[in-house]
Amino acid sequence: MTGVALQFHATNSEVVAMATEWVREFSLHAGLGTYFAEQAVAVQNGDFGKALAIVPAPDFLILGTQPLLLPKGADLYRLKGMNHDYFVVQLGQRSDTDLRETFMAGVGSDPQTIKLWRRLVGRARRSMHSGAVVINPVMGRLGRLPSHRFTDGALRLQESGVSMRPFAGGNLYRLTTGPVPHPLPDQDMIALAVIGHAVDQWIQAELIPAELIEELKEHLARANVVQRGDTFGDMTTSIFDITRRLHDAFAGYTGPFTSSRPEAKHCLHFFSEEQAIAAEAALADRAITGNVEQQFRQSDEYDSPRRRVWCLYVTLPGTAPDPAHKENEKELINLAHQHDGAYAGWQRPVAR
Incomplete structure (x- = not known):
């Protein structure tokens, strides 16, 4: 089997518009569905609108030169095994704060079909902008991706404050349509961001003696970065904001900068909705507000369902x-265990 693939940032409506054009121009068969086969339907006569009325939030589109097998109860991985010479578009997940990459790939054994899949990927690539900076917020590393593709819709979302994320993982993309100007050399920007990230992490892990942290806080207070009455947690939040602004400056961000609040967004994982709802109710009993979101996570086994x-x-x-x-x-770890879940860590809510 031979294949061709492309990852990019786009809105789902833009991807559906591309697929509609391809289906009609090349007389392709199409279907769409969700990962766990709660719903999977064929697209009749290239009319994605009717299919989307049945499955309003699809996870993937699938195209083929022959009629597709879309049996009830079959997830994407089974559909791949049942259909040959197919073209799959896995849509980027969207939330209020993030847009993940879309992934498209065509595979097959027929040379003419592979030629068509390459043509579709090439057409998609040429219709988009290129250029991005990728930021690893954990390691404090930055890099340029001049060939990364994205659409007008993705760029508008970024300008409205939506973060661009990879198909999987925690990196952050900054989409760019031209050269990235900033007054310092790239290596200086990277070095300062790495230093800030390291100091933040060391203070959080209490690897720096308290007296040295107090001395650093005094220097930062003289520079009006923190207040002398701030806690060490307040100070790490200020350092985090400085590091984030360095990341953004490196990526060419020119919008307004805001300061983060000294708070933590904790995450608890549960493997049934009932467990999550019970834990949420237990939080409410303690006058604490929680927010349950359903997500998907890839298992450790390669190419197995998420x-x-x-x-x-x-x-x-x-x-x-x-x-x-x-x-x-400590309290949230105990709560997670009481409801057969797991505490998955915390992060700072990023203000924009």
């Missing part, structure tokens, strides 16, 4: 290494 996970997000004041943050972590 596992359904319910994530309970709880945003509370205080960040590491403050005592209040440690108490919050």
